[in-house]
Amino acid sequence: MKIATWNVNSVRARLAAVEAWLREARPDVLCMQEIKSTDDTFPAQAFEDLGYNCAVHGQKTYNGVAILSKRPIEDITRGLPGPDGDEQARYIEALIPGDTGMVRIASIYAPNGNPLEAFSGKVGTGFPPETATKQKNETGKFAYKLDWMKRLKAHAEGLLALKEPLALMGDYNVIPADIDCHDPAVWANDALAQPQSRAALRAIEHLGFTDAFRAQTAAAGHYSFWDYQAGAWQKNRGIRIDLILLSPQALDRMTACTIDKPVRGGEKPSDHVPVVCELNI
């Protein structure tokens, strides 16, 4: 079974590119993030025409995750357990039957977490009303990121106990290590590279997950994201933040894991590229 994850940066803006990639790569499962669509505006028909079933957890304008599958999509769960009032659509999970067994798959869009500090930017004139607004808008993004990762860890722990093939795949918004970054100094003050962010990811991995790509190679210089700005793609200034975390039962069936780098050079590309994994299931 060929499974993939791709932060498409708007499924509607990216529809032609996603359709083209599905025709070429023919994955059995594609987890998408940042679809930036509600369930109503999600272009399900286009994917159904290519032979895919769709499970969507959408949101207007921001975030949004989905799972496409050539096989049936069963036991769908939308959202992580957590406090009421978290309206951000960042998690969808389902059970997919393979030829020889089931695999549980989650499409994950972890929070970015920037800016790091409440007053990292301008605070206007400093009058109390503006200060209060700035504080309200900018406080807590990094805290939300770390809290969300804790919620993911708690949920992942329960899933691991099922002892079944499991793939938690998506945009983790964490640069796991310096070798996953073109220039660590550039990202040193970014939420994606903070020690707390890396610790939050490690804490999940230490439950018993393996970074599928890192099971294949220890080499530096493999990225999944290149900023649209400042010629980052042309200069290969990228970072690897799109990960496939596998349970032991999934890892033992893995035969390949690759990053489809050329997609970044395509027509009207996303700033992320697909990460693909082959499982003997």
Add this chain to the structure above:
DNA sequence: ATGCCGACAGGATGTCGA
């Protein structure tokens, strides 16, 4: 020091991303 680019909502330009 900040913007660079791109998508969105809405109908100008601010918000957000990483």
